[in-house]
Amino acid sequence: MSRSLAPAERWRGGAGWTSALVVLALGWVAVPGFAQVPPAPGDALAGVTPDEFELFNIGLEDFLEVEEPEEGLGPAYNGTSCGGCHNVPAVGGISPVAELRAGMVDADGTYADFDADAGSLFQLFSIPSHGCQVVIPAEANVIARRVPIPVFGGGLVDAIPDDTLLALEDPLDLDRDGVSGRAAIVQDLATGDLRVGRFGWKAQHASLLVFGADAYLNEMGITSDLFPREQSFGIDPELMRLCDPIPDPEDVAERATGRRGIDNFESFMKFLAPVGRGAVDAQVLLGEQTFDAIGVRGVPRASAPYGAQHEPLV
Numbered sequence: 001m002s003r004s005l006a007p008a009e010r011w012r013g014g015a016g017w018t019s020a021l022v023v024l025a026l027g028w029v030a031v032p033g034f035a036q037v038p039p040a041p042g043d044a045l046a047g048v049t050p051d052e053f054e055l056f057n058i059g060l061e062d063f064l065e066v067e068e069p070e071e072g073l074g075p076a077y078n079g080t081s082c083g084g085c086h087n088v089p090a091v092g093g094i095s096p097v098a099e100l101r102a103g104m105v106d107a108d109g110t111y112a113d114f115d116a117d118a119g120s121l122f123q124l125f126s127i128p129s130h131g132c133q134v135v136i137p138a139e140a141n142v143i144a145r146r147v148p149i150p151v152f153g154g155g156l157v158d159a160i161p162d163d164t165l166l167a168l169e170d171p172l173d174l175d176r177d178g179v180s181g182r183a184a185i186v187q188d189l190a191t192g193d194l195r196v197g198r199f200g201w202k203a204q205h206a207s208l209l210v211f212g213a214d215a216y217l218n219e220m221g222i223t224s225d226l227f228p229r230e231q232s233f234g235i236d237p238e239l240m241r242l243c244d245p246i247p248d249p250e251d252v253a254e255r256a257t258g259r260r261g262i263d264n265f266e267s268f269m270k271f272l273a274p275v276g277r278g279a280v281d282a283q284v285l286l287g288e289q290t291f292d293a294i295g296v297r298g299v300p301r302a303s304a305p306y307g308a309q310h311e312p313l314v
């Protein structure tokens, strides 16, 4: 984690005026006598209350906790902690791990999962005695690798109202700006409501809570009340129980706090700051001009004062 430097040292350690200009470009307001420090990767959002900061830290601890089979890990899994795949350049980021998806395309080019229930994810590992190791069928003719997406600033994305995203929808490119798209409508498993998906490569979930619960099951094999059933390709439920006898759901609320692991993950990600913009050099400015020249719109610009947004905090 990048917590080795105190914020003031990071601030002074920058390139003097250049850093000051970058910060102004990012919209951090300079208050006389009070230097605003841009967040470093892994920091909490500026403006969290002491209680929220405490929840952020409890969440961080759980995000880093390495799980064991006795705590529910497996039978099939890709990683043993959230942090194992979200740690570059700080906890919450990415990692060199790519997970594996597989399926089949038939003669007319139609894609199908081998098992609609288990989906396309094939976990790489299994707990001892490995009777529930998942194996990709020989007929698979599509193999895809998916790399992690960082969760920095996730709370700001979580807080965007569905209507704001729906207002950006333009499936037929009626405004003829060359950009078209549909909002992904998904069911929020925590509330049952239909929501606009915004997390994951396919915008498959609408909230950090549900994405965290999905990751707990799919990446680590830990069930919760949102995803109460272990499932892995080709492993029948009876064998699954033998491989992992811990009763489901495995992630239950702690008696003292009433919080599940998935609540802790949500708190960490909700209060995790977005990454500030790097140095603005000639190449970056050229990129910005190219963005404008090709008319890319609806893309968050560095001038947006996101340092001042507090939606996740209300």
Ligand code: HEC
Residues within 6 Å of the ligand: 078, 079, 080, 081, 082, 083, 084, 085, 086, 097, 098, 099, 146, 147, 148, 149, 150, 151, 154, 198, 199, 200, 201, 202, 208, 211, 212, 213, 215, 216, 219, 220, 265, 269
């Ligand atoms: C084995 C690696 C791995 C582990 C372990 C892992 N993740 Fe991820 N994470 C990924 C990958 C890969 C994606 C992109 C997945 C996709 O969209 O298909 C992702 C995406 C996410 C996203 C979506 C971010 C966005 O903005 O779209 C969230 C949130 C997330 N992970 C949270 C978690 C939490 C919480 C845990 C622990 C319970 C966890 N992850 C464990 C690999 C991992």
